[in-house]
Amino acid sequence: MTRHAxxxxxxxxxxxxxxxxxxxxxxxxxxxxxxxxxxxxxxxIRTRVDEAEVRRVTAEVEALTGRLGLDALDGAAGVHYNSExxxxxxxxxxxxxxxxxxxxxxxxxDDDGVTRGVARLGTPYEGPPxxxxxxxxxxxxxxxxxxxxxxxxxxxxxxxxxxxxxxxPLPLGEVRLAGxxxxxxxxxxxxxxxxxxxxxxxxxxxxxxxVPRWAVRDGAEPT
Amino acid sequence: MTRHAxxxxxxxxxxxxxxxxxxxxxxxxxxxxxxxxxxxxxxxIRTRVDEAEVRRVTAEVEALTGRLGLDALDGAAGVHYNSExxxxxxxxxxxxxxxxxxxxxxxxxDDDGVTRGVARLGTPYEGPPxxxxxxxxxxxxxxxxxxxxxxxxxxxxxxxxxxxxxxxPLPLGEVRLAGxxxxxxxxxxxxxxxxxxxxxxxxxxxxxxxVPRWAVRDGAEPT
Numbered sequence: 254m255t256r257h258a259x260x261x262x263x264x265x266x267x268x269x270x271x272x273x274x275x276x277x278x279x280x281x282x283x284x285x286x287x288x289x290x291x292x293x294x295x296x297x298i299r300t301r302v303d304e305a306e307v308r309r310v311t312a313e314v315e316a317l318t319g320r321l322g323l324d325a326l327d328g329a330a331g332v333h334y335n336s337e338x339x340x341x342x343x344x345x346x347x348x349x350x351x352x353x354x355x356x357x358x359x360x361x362x363d364d365d366g367v368t369r370g371v372a373r374l375g376t377p378y379e380g381p382p383x384x385x386x387x388x389x390x391x392x393x394x395x396x397x398x399x400x401x402x403x404x405x406x407x408x409x410x411x412x413x414x415x416x417x418x419x420x421x422p423l424p425l426g427e428v429r430l431a432g433x434x435x436x437x438x439x440x441x442x443x444x445x446x447x448x449x450x451x452x453x454x455x456x457x458x459x460x461x462x463x464v465p466r467w468a469v470r471d472g473a474e475p476t
Numbered sequence: 477m478t479r480h481a482x483x484x485x486x487x488x489x490x491x492x493x494x495x496x497x498x499x500x501x502x503x504x505x506x507x508x509x510x511x512x513x514x515x516x517x518x519x520x521i522r523t524r525v526d527e528a529e530v531r532r533v534t535a536e537v538e539a540l541t542g543r544l545g546l547d548a549l550d551g552a553a554g555v556h557y558n559s560e561x562x563x564x565x566x567x568x569x570x571x572x573x574x575x576x577x578x579x580x581x582x583x584x585x586d587d588d589g590v591t592r593g594v595a596r597l598g599t600p601y602e603g604p605p606x607x608x609x610x611x612x613x614x615x616x617x618x619x620x621x622x623x624x625x626x627x628x629x630x631x632x633x634x635x636x637x638x639x640x641x642x643x644x645p646l647p648l649g650e651v652r653l654a655g656x657x658x659x660x661x662x663x664x665x666x667x668x669x670x671x672x673x674x675x676x677x678x679x680x681x682x683x684x685x686x687v688p689r690w691a692v693r694d695g696a697e698p699t
Binding site (some may be wrong): 300322389 | 489491505506508511512513515516517519520521522523525526527529530531533534536537538540541542544545546547548549550551552553554555565566567568569570572574575576578584596597600601602603604605606609610611612614615616617618621622634635636637638639640641642648672679
C-alpha cells in the first residue's frame with residue numbers, strides 16, 4: 254500500500270508501510286551484492302585479460318543482469334518512508350546503499366552540531382592521476398551540505414547556490430567531510446563544509462539552502 | 477615502455493608508446509563489457525528477485541570479478557598519452573570510457589568556441605525522487621568546465637573556485653552541458669557553463685581556473 258506525495262517540482266516521495274525491521278533485513282541481504290558489483294566496476298577499469306575472456310565475461314554479466322531484471326522496479330528507486338520515521342533512498346547517487354555508483358557516503362549527525370561524512374574513494378572516482386576527481390568531491394559536498402541544512406530531515410531545503418574553493422589535491426582513498434549551519438535567516442540556511450584527506454583540507458565549500466515557502470513551519474519568520 | 481612525469485602535487489601522467497589504432501581497438505573491445513556492467517549497476521538498484529537468487533547472483537558476480545582480476549593494473553587507471561597526441565584516461569569519474577561509474581560524459585569542442593557535453597543520467601544518478609542528484613550535475617559541470625579552461629588540452633589548468641546556482645529541477649534522462657571561456661587574465665581563466673534538461677537550464681555555473689606558474693608558456697604574461 255503506497256501513498257504518493259508530490260512536492261513542488263519534485264517527483265514522488267512514497268509512503269510505504271514496510272516495517273523498519275524488514276527494511277533493515279532487505280538492506281543486509283543486498284549489501285553483499287552491491288559490494289560485489291562495486292568490485293566488478295573497479296576491476297572492469299583495471300583488467301588486462303585477453304580479448305576472448307573479455308567477451309566471455311561480458312556475456313555472463315549480461316546474463317546476470319537478465320536474471321536480476323526478471324523481477325525489478327520499473328524506473329528509479331525514489332525516496333520512501335514508513336510511519337516509524339524510517340526512510341530509504343537506495344538509489345541515491347551519494348548515499349544509496351543499493352547503488353554501486355555511490356561510494357557510498359556514510360553520514361552522522363553529531364551532538365556538537367557538526368554533520369560528518371566518510372567515504373572510500375577508489376579507482377572509479379579518479380580525476381587527475383591518483384587523485385579524487387574534483388567533481389566527485391563536489392558530489393559528496395553537495396549531498397552532505399543538503400543533509401546539514403535539513404537538520405536531520407526536520408526541515409525541507411533546496412540547494413540555492415554552492416561555492417567551492419579548491420585548496421589542495423585529494424589522493425584517492427578515505428576522505429572525510431564535515432558541515433555545519435553557520436546561520437539561518439528566514440528561509441535561507443547558510444552552510445559551510447569541507448572535504449579532507451590524510452594531508453588535511455582539500456576543498457572548502459559554502460552553500461545557501463532555501464526552505465520552500467510551503468514548508469515553513471508555524472513560528473518561523475519567512476523573509 | 478613507459479615514462480613517468482610527475483607534476484606539481486599530482487600523480488603521474490604516463491607516456492606510453494601504444495599506437496593510437498591499438499588504443500582505439502582496446503576501447504572498442506571493452507565498450508560492451510563496460511555497457512554490460514552499467515546495466516548490472518542499474519538493475520542492482522531496482523531488482524526484487526528473491527533472497528536465494530540474490531545470493532546466487534552475488535556469488536557469480538564475485539567469480540567474474542576474480543576472472544577479470546587475474547591480470548589487471550595495480551591501482552587506478554591514471555592518465556596516459558602517446559607521441560601521436562592521443563591521450564586516454566579510462567578510469568576518469570566523468571568521462572572514463574572504461575569506468576561504469578562515469579555516465580560517461582561525451583565532450584565536443586565546437587568551432588563556435590563552446591565546449592558541449594551530453595550524458596544519459598539514469599537510475600544510478602538519482603537525488604530527489606525522479607531527479608538528477610545536484611551533486612551529479614556538479615560532477616559533470618566541474619569536468620566540462622575544466623576541459624573548457626584547458627582549451628582542447630593546450631594549457632594546463634587547476635580548478636580555483638566553482639560556483640553553482642541551482643535554478644530548476646533536472647529530471648533523470650538526457651542532459652546537455654555547454655561551457656565557454658568568458659575571459660583570461662594572466663594565469664586566471666574565467667569559465668561559465670550550464671546544464672540543461674528538456675525543460676531548459678537547471679544549473680548555471682561559474683569557475684575560476686588557474687594556469688600553474690610552471691606551465692606558463694613563452695609570450696604569456698603571468699600576473
